[in-house]
Amino acid sequence: MRPEELKKVLCTTFCGGISVQPVPTGYAISSAFENSSGDPISFYITHADENHYIIEDDGGYLAHLIAKDIAIDQGTRGQLLDAILSAGNAHWDRDTYEIRTEPFSGEDIARKVIEFLSSMIRVRDLELLTRDVVRSTFREDATQALVGALGVVANISEDEPVSKDFRDFPADLIIRPRPDFQQRVRTGVVYFVNSNDKLNEALLLQMEQRQLDRRDFEVIALVEDPEMRSIKRKNFQRAQNRELAMPIFREDEHGAMNYIRRRLGYPRNIVA
Numbered sequence: 718m719r720p721e722e723l724k725k726v727l728c729t730t731f732c733g734g735i736s737v738q739p740v741p742t743g744y745a746i747s748s749a750f751e752n753s754s755g756d757p758i759s760f761y762i763t764h765a766d767e768n769h770y771i772i773e774d775d776g777g778y779l780a781h782l783i784a785k786d787i788a789i790d791q792g793t794r795g796q797l798l799d800a801i802l803s804a805g806n807a808h809w810d811r812d813t814y815e816i817r818t819e820p821f822s823g824e825d826i827a828r829k830v831i832e833f834l835s836s837m838i839r840v841r842d843l844e845l846l847t848r849d850v851v852r853s854t855f856r857e858d859a860t861q862a863l864v865g866a867l868g869v870v871a872n873i874s875e876d877e878p879v880s881k882d883f884r885d886f887p888a889d890l891i892i893r894p895r896p897d898f899q900q901r902v903r904t905g906v907v908y909f910v911n912s913n914d915k916l917n918e919a920l921l922l923q924m925e926q927r928q929l930d931r932r933d934f935e936v937i938a939l940v941e942d943p944e945m946r947s948i949k950r951k952n953f954q955r956a957q958n959r960e961l962a963m964p965i966f967r968e969d970e971h972g973a974m975n976y977i978r979r980r981l982g983y984p985r986n987i988v989a
Contacts, residue, residue: 723783723802741771750832751776758837762830770806772833780814782843786968789843791861794854805836816840833939855941856909858967860890862879863907870898870983871905879906879934886922892981902982904934910963911941913952920956935980937962939973 718726733823734749734757750758782789789798790811801958802808804818806829809816816837821829843917863874872893878884879891892905908919919938926936938956945953956963964976978985 769820771816771817776813776815801839802836805832807836818974855911859909864968905981906934907937910938912947916952923961940965943968
């Protein structure tokens, strides 16, 4: 096939999948690209004023992510969303969840539509990558939740052992009570568990703690996924039978924070 023939075929394919329908505020555009449900990715070109336009979607997709408890306004996921939209000269409305551009001249419609559609396709990857993204942000999300729940009454540090006696067992997070609470609560040694290795680290520290008869801290394995797809059942059973504290974070973050609060001995009114 000659380049000219290939160009003609590609143009026919791309253009054939596009439909433009007039609406009261401008035009409704349906593209040749589909979402995960098989429906065309659609958007609107609306009048900003007599000589300028705005491209926007209906807000349905980001609202869908919110409904699935995918935090799009914070952490790594929020940064990724903002970066994708910024590359397409777009942003999203925190109130309506609509993705839209700034006003632009009618002369730039073709270029702006291509930029916007590219962003809309890339944004769909947020859902496809949800499992990997959630895994990569588990530490960030869990740390933020613990600081929010106990930061007023405890000093929280990362990547260190609870004391020099346990220097071979660095934890993901150490929760040390502030002076007013030191006589009533214990230090928490937290591992963020989304793998068998992490669960084993927590279990090994607990075994060493019991060997040395140290009761001044609590080992907590904060498990990420309620379905525990990345943890072998045998490993979980071993840890559970040895009474390792294992709250589960995703889908019940507030409950997990309350579990840790109770386990360390903080009063009920600490966790909001």
